[in-house]
Structures are given as structure tokens and as C-alpha cells.
Amino acid sequence: MTKNVPEVLTIAGTDSGGGAGMMADIKTMQMCHVFATGVVTGVTAQNTLGVQAALPLPTAIIDQQFQSVANDFTIQAVKTGALFDQERVACVAENLRKYHFGPLVVDPVMVAKGGAKLLTDAAITTLVQELLPLADVITPNLPEAQVIVNRQLTTEADIWRACTDIQAMGAKNVVIKGGHLTHQVNHDFVLLANGRQLTLTGDWVNTRRTHGTGDTFSSLVVSQLAKGQELVDTLQTAKTFLNTILQDEIIVGHGHGPLNHWGAEHTNVQI
Numbered sequence: 001m002t003k004n005v006p007e008v009l010t011i012a013g014t015d016s017g018g019g020a021g022m023m024a025d026i027k028t029m030q031m032c033h034v035f036a037t038g039v040v041t042g043v044t045a046q047n048t049l050g051v052q053a054a055l056p057l058p059t060a061i062i063d064q065q066f067q068s069v070a071n072d073f074t075i076q077a078v079k080t081g082a083l084f085d086q087e088r089v090a091c092v093a094e095n096l097r098k099y100h101f102g103p104l105v106v107d108p109v110m111v112a113k114g115g116a117k118l119l120t121d122a123a124i125t126t127l128v129q130e131l132l133p134l135a136d137v138i139t140p141n142l143p144e145a146q147v148i149v150n151r152q153l154t155t156e157a158d159i160w161r162a163c164t165d166i167q168a169m170g171a172k173n174v175v176i177k178g179g180h181l182t183h184q185v186n187h188d189f190v191l192l193a194n195g196r197q198l199t200l201t202g203d204w205v206n207t208r209r210t211h212g213t214g215d216t217f218s219s220l221v222v223s224q225l226a227k228g229q230e231l232v233d234t235l236q237t238a239k240t241f242l243n244t245i246l247q248d249e250i251i252v253g254h255g256h257g258p259l260n261h262w263g264a265e266h267t268n269v270q271i
């Protein structure tokens with residue numbers, strides 16, 4: 001028996017600890033039954049306790065990976081994760097303008113859970129000017145949204161205004177993940193391209209095993225879009241998937257443990 005499967009691309013850094021970055025992306029994509037390809041932007045020596053070292057890759061090998069993927073695969077949706085610095089952000093944006101990979105989800109990763117920087121301050125302007133206008137969906141968490149709009153976001157009204165401002169910068173659909181708003185509220189704020197606002201809600205899960213939540217969320221969105229699911233349904237699926245797997249912990253590592261990507265198997269989460 002032969003069959004076609006949707007092909008997707010993640011452009012991200014690796015995590016030797018397996019819980020975040022490209023590793024979390026591929027695990028999520030695998031669970032969604034799409035075929036994952038990857039352009040590695042940099043390598044991190046990392047575990048659940050933190051990031052011990054990071055090495056951005058030369059742009060020549062990033063360019064070559066794009067070319068290798070583009071020459072052989074029919075990519076239906078693509079996401080970006082950790083891009084490290086200005087040079088790599090510009091390189092990725094240039095390649096995304098050159099090749100047509102379908103809907104682009106930009107996860108503007110800036111800081112790892114343990115506090116290590118995964119994007120230099122100097123790269124923020126390049127990200128806003130070059131990558132953000134290409135995004136069909138952008139998924140900043142609250143601290144990332146604050147950096148993008150360059151002001152504190154305290155109230156829900158502040159967050160909705162930030163969604164509008166980020167949309168005005170060129171991203172079509174904006175999702176500000178509100179997990180960092182307080183430690184009990186778990187709303188994500190969505191401003192769709194047509195101006196409609198919606199809130200994704202879910203119970204707060206009291207766990208410290210949250211390494212890779214952002215990567216998993218954006219990878220779920222990319223995978224479901226590649227399979228043809230509508231954006232609103234896709235976002236709701238991503239939220240439910242995260243909520244479900246956060247409640248089904250696996251004991252791995254000694255710090256902020258990774259998610260259990262099998263956790264939605266045998267549940268009614270449809271992916």
C-alpha cells in the first residue's frame with residue numbers, strides 16, 4: 001500500500017535534551033501524522049536544567065539545507081523557531097521569500113524556559129522588519145509580545161492592543177500566548193486576519209514539566225494547517241492537545257521536564 005502524507009518544514013535549533021526546539025517539533029509532527037523535514041539554524045547543548053552552550057550554524061549550510069529541502073519535497077506548511085541572531089534571521093527570511101512553502105508560522109523564540117537567550121537583542125529589529133511581514137500566524141508568548149511592541153503588557157486590553165499592533169507590522173494572524181499573564185490564568189489571545197478576536201481557554205495545569213510547550217503549540221498549528229484544517233479549529237486543537245499532554249506527565253530529566261507527546265493518544269483529541 002502506498003499513500004501521500006503532508007510534508008512540513010521546521011526551521012529551528014536542536015536541543016540535545018530532546019524536549020524543545022526541533023526535537024519537540026518533530027515529535028509533535030510525527031504525532032500529527034505529517035512528514036517532518038528540518039533546516040537546523042543552530043545547535044544547543046541543553047537539558048531540562050538549562051542551556052549549557054549554543055552554536056549558530058554558518059548561513060551557507062542553512063542556505064544549502066533550504067535548497068536541499070526545496071529541491072525534493074512539496075512542503076505544505078512551515079514554521080520557524082530559534083534563530084539566534086540577526087544574520088540567521090536575515091538568512092531565513094531571504095530563503096522564505098525565495099521558496100514557496102505554504103503557510104508560515106513564526107514562533108519568535110527569544111528566551112528558553114531556564115532563562116538562556118536564544119535571540120540577540122540586535123536581531124529583534126530584523127525579525128520585526130523581515131520575518132514578521134511573511135508570517136501567516138505569529139505565536140509570541142507574553143514576554144516576546146512585549147519585546148515586539150516595546151512596552152509592558154499588563155491588562156487584557158493591553159494584550160488586545162498589542163495583537164492589533166503586531167498585525168499592523170505585517171503578521172496576518174496573531175496569537176499571544178497568555179500563559180505568562182498570571183500563573184493561574186491560561187488564555188491565549190487571537191486576532192484573526194479578518195479582525196475577529198477570540199480567546200483560547202484551557203485549565204491551568206500545575207506542573208513544572210513544560211519544556212517545549214511553545215514549540216509543540218506552533219508545530220501542532222503547522223501540522224494541522226498542512227492537513228487542511230481551518231485556522232480557528234487548528235488553534236483550538238493545539239490548545240486542547242497542550243492541555244491534555246501537560247496533564248499526563250512523564251518523568252524525564254531533573255529540571256523543567258519535557259512534554260509527553262504520546263499524551264493525547266487514546267483520548268478524544270483529534271489530530
Ligand SMILES: Nc1ncnc2c1ncn2[C@@H]1O[C@H](COP(=O)(O)OP(=O)(O)OP(=O)(O)O)[C@@H](O)[C@H]1O
Pocket residue numbers: 020109112113140141142177178179180186187188202203204205206207210211212213214215217239242243246
Ligand atoms: N501550565 C500550563 N497549563 C496549561 N496550559 C499551559 C501551561 N503552560 C503553557 N500552557 C499552554 O501551552 C501553550 C504554549 O504556551 P507558552 O506560553 O508556554 O509558550 P512559550 O512560553 O512560547 O513556550 P516555550 O517557553 O516552550 O517557548 C499555550 O497555549 C499555553 O497557554
Ligand SMILES: Cc1ncc(COP(=O)(O)O)c(N)n1
Pocket residue numbers: 012013014015020021022044046081082109111112113114118210211212213214215
Ligand atoms: C533550541 C531551542 N528552541 C526553543 C526553545 C524554547 O523552549 P523552552 O522555552 O520550553 O525552553 C529551546 N529551549 N531550545
